[in-house]
Amino acid sequence: MKLDRTRVLERKRAFRRQLAALPIAEKLRMLDALRVRTLAIRRASISGATKKAVDQEAPPDR
């Protein structure tokens, strides 16, 4: 299989445009799902080995 980087990037841009055009209520539901996943990943990351790095990360988004 040949990887056509230009086409991949174009498809990504098209997908982002599609997402941007969704009704806002749907986008907010997606945000909610994203937040739940982010929190789950963050909780899983807070183990002894990674705690220090997590503590030092930037403040929440603005």
Place this chain on the structure above:
Amino acid sequence: MINTMQADGVLERYAIGGAVGATFYLEPVATLDVDVFVEFHTEPGSQIASPEPIFKFLHDRGCPMENEHVVIAGWPVRFLPAGSPLLQEALAAAVEKDVDGTPARVFTAEHIAAVALETGRAKDKARVLQFIEADALDLERLQEILSRHGLGGDWQQFERQFLKQR
């Protein structure tokens, strides 16, 4: 809930900014909280605007506090004072959007970009780039806002750093 606070005079006016505000114009922008910029109600005879009535109103309606956030409908919401001329202008120019039949006041795309440029962290600059790539900004209007608030230099630096090789 926030519309009720405004109707009850708990806060003067409000608008959603930050990542959730950006989501009104772009693809969903992942975030852990909602930034709501507000003009606090000033108590009669007092020069100091206090956020206390907001927290009391929400606490009385069962919204729990989590650090600097109030949790409304499962979302941590951060109330931020519109404390700079740029934020005050953004608040005054905010537009009303319909969310499943509920009106919500949101910063314009140009004001979200200007505030992000002023804040200046890496993720804020990434947000400005998202707006540009999505062609979601009126660049002339953005330039006017930036020059009004002395951010022309920040824009030039941003352009040099990210836009010149495009």
